[in-house]
Each structure stands twice: as C-alpha cells, then as structure tokens.
Amino acid sequence: MNLGMGEILVLLALALLLFGAKRLPEIGRSAGSAIREFKKGFESGEQEEKEKEDHENKREE
Numbered sequence: 001m002n003l004g005m006g007e008i009l010v011l012l013a014l015a016l017l018l019f020g021a022k023r024l025p026e027i028g029r030s031a032g033s034a035i036r037e038f039k040k041g042f043e044s045g046e047q048e049e050k051e052k053e054d055h056e057n058k059r060e061e
Contacts (some may be wrong), residue, residue: 015027
C-alpha cells in the first residue's frame with residue numbers, strides 16, 4: 001500500500017479537521033509511546049521465548 005504525497009496531505013487535512021490543531025501533537029505523542037511500548041513487549045517476549053528454548057535444549061542433553 002503505497003501512499004503518495006496527495007494522499008498523505010488529504011489524510012493530514014482530515015485529521016486536522018477531526019481533531020483540531022491542539023490535539024494533533026498529543027495524539028502523535030501517545031501513538032509514538034504506544035508503538036515504543038509494543039516494540040518493548042514484543043522484544044522481551046522474543047527474548048523470553050529464546051531463553052525458554054535454550055533451557056529446554058539444555059535439559060534434553
């Protein structure tokens with residue numbers, strides 16, 4: 001799904017109309033922090049899974 005400059009401008013204009021100029025930075029910050037938290041949780045889940053597999057492999061030996 002490739003978005004061109006025209007589509008991005010239309011989306012930004014729509015967001016500006018829906019939320020207003022004062023709320024957009026707040027929404028951006030909260031979205032950014034949500035993405036960071038999701039990535040942290042995903043990475044820690046991968047790390048725990050790897051540790052669990054290593055532990056099971058040691059037990060089998």
